[in-house]
Amino acid sequence: MPEPLPDGVMVEVLRNRFMGLVRELGGVIRNAAHTVFVKETADFGAYLVSPGGEVFMAPDDMGIFITIGTPMDTAVAAVDDYREGDVYLTNDPETSGGMVTHLPDLFLWTPLFAPDRPRPVAFAFCFVHATDVGGLVPGSVSPSARDMFQEGLIVPPTRLCRDGELNRDLLAILMANTRSPELNRGDLRAQMAGLRTARRRFRELIDAYGTETVERGIEGVLAHAEGQARAVIAAIPDGTYTFSDYLEADFGGSRANPVRIKLDLVVEGSELTLDFSRTDPQVPLALNLTTHGKPGHNMVVPALVNYFRSRVPDLTYNSGMMRPVRVVAPRGSLLNPEPRAPVGARQATMFRIPEVIMGALARAVPDQIPACGGGQGAIAFVAAPEFETGINRVSILQPLIGGSGGRPEADGTDGVDFVAGFYRNIPTEVLENDAPVLVERYGLRSDGGGPGRSRGGLGLDYALRVLSPRATVTCRGLERFHFRPWGRAGGEPGSQGFARVVRAGGEVEELPKIDLLELEPGDRLEIGTPCGAGYGWALERPPELVWEDVLDGYVSEAAARERYGVVVVDGVLDLAATEALRARLRRRPPPDFEQGPERAAYEAVWTDELQDAVNAAVWAYPAGIRGVIRERLQAELARCLASGGVDPAAVPGLAAEIVEAMRGRLYR
Secondary structure, three states: OOOOOOHHHHHHHHHHHHHHHHHHHHHHHHHHOOOHHHHOOOOEEEEEEOOOOOEEEOOOOOOOOOOOOOOOHHHHHOOOOOOOOOEEEEOOOOOOOOOOOOOOEEEEEEEEOOOOOOOOOEEEEEEEEOOOOOOOOOOOOOOOOOOHHHHOOOOOOEEEEEOOEEOHHHHHHHHHOOOOHHHHHHHHHHHHHHHHHHHHHHHHHHHHHOHHHHHHHHHHHHHHHHHHHHHHHHOOOOEEEEEEEEEOOOOOOOOOOOEEEEEEEEEEOOEEEEEOOOOOEOOOOOOOOOOOOOOOOOOOOHHHHHHHHHHOOOOOOOHHHHOOEEEEOOOOEOOEOOOOOOOOOOHHHHHHHHHHHHHHHHHHOHHHOOOOOOOOEEEEEEEEEOOOOOOEEEEEEEEEEOOOOOEOOEOOOOOOOHHHOOOOOOOHHHHHHHOOEEEEEEEEOOOOOOOOOEOOOOOEEEEEEEOOOOEEEEEEOOOOOOOOOOEEOOOOOOOOOEEEEEOOOOOEEEOOOOOOEEEOOOOEEEEEOOOOOOEOOHHHOOHHHHHHHHHHOOOOHHHHHHHHOOOEEOOEEOHHHHHHHHHHHOOOOOOOEEOOHHHHHHHHHOOHHHHHHHHHHHOOOOHHHHHHHHHHHHHHHHHHHHOOOOOHHHHHHHHHHHHHHHHHHHOO
């Protein structure tokens, strides 16, 4: 019997051993997987999970960053007869209790036993984002899907393996409902290999330290992370801090207004509440995010994870840090939709939430929070037949990320956003070998970063030509085509994104958000991703840094003069002319949050009070028709606003009239 370790030593030793184990689990998946989703973009996850469903360790250097706070409790409890070697699978957001948030994420898990315990001591979980699980479009994610059934095959928690035997009937169903069966089969086998490794390594851990020590270690590392997080929260002044931002939600010809995510962040001692009660109801688009209102849900808290880690460099990376975090998201809202609402493009929502949280934190600890990043984590897919073989190739094109916001002491990062930092780019050579396409341009957007003492990070400038007839492209998560990323502390907003097609004949088509786009040989798709906003007053940026940006091609000479007051002529910095120009330009710095003229114009009409009144009025009706009522109510209010004003107190009555008119047409 191994000698027990003292508590402090035990936590440190087992924290390192747990991290090594889960890194090995993730490494097997990464190295054995078949798809670029896993091998290149790293859209996968590996977890060690307690019997109560908390993630007690996840890799902090591979896979995705949205692991902490993943609610595994419902999936764990879905099985009552675990056996050694079992493997279970699900991709269902509803029956997994919000562990899964859209259908392409295939979660597998296995129990981890000790010889002297009848029930599992822990669990190993993993997921990969499958290339395709059926549904309306290649890649299975259509932003304009109207329900989850249009998004692909739904599998509730189901046994995939028992006693070493694969459930071939389940595997056959999975492979019959995908456009990429060989890729999906290869990724599933990589996951099963990773779980086998985790079982073997965990048994070695039990043999080395004993069951009781490992059980104490699981709770010890969770409690340690909780204590570290509580210390960070306790340093934030108590209070309620409110912030809001928008999803543009203009897919599929939708006439609805932008979707507002509104947060009241409440700090009380070492406890923190994320109250989204005033966020808009769920929408009839695939932007809904299934959280079931679980505390510290992983899709809601990435901004907090990043913030905690910035304050505690040696933070223990597990769900213990989310124990002090409560999430309020009423059922039927955007962040807690009713069952089977469409959710495929929920990453657009997932990337906006961190910006809302950071905006609220900036009101509490303004000197610690950067400006807004591009706020886009779009994934583009292509499905195209090879001309010579006729084989249809389905592949991710590239994660299309915006730039990060300027920071108090440093510029924003270019081509990468804090909220989507886990995405890796796909080498052009790999993509062109994987699909019949030609990447013509892949670089950074000049003059896009928001001016500031710290410049906003540049977005991407991407151009692609297809080499096959009848190619289709889908792109989920495109955002900030209208509302700009907001600047901080006098910094200016970043530039919006765009998409266009240059047809083979030379015609240029400016595109709205891409849902399903058909391209022919010679057509060129061009996408510019949003750029991060600036932090601090641009006239305070050292002229030498602006000059370097000009020499690097990040800022043009004209923009240096107009936006920074820095004179560069033919690549030469003129300090005397710069000082004279800045003296003429000096004015009172803009406000702490500079959100851009588009948002200011929108909110001058659609005031906060009016938006609150609309939500309150439609909330009384069933979720399934709430979106229709909201859309018609907003259309009627728009007519009223065009001819005058609207008293928010009149909104409930107007909503009732619309509903009665709808009923009258139904039963006439």
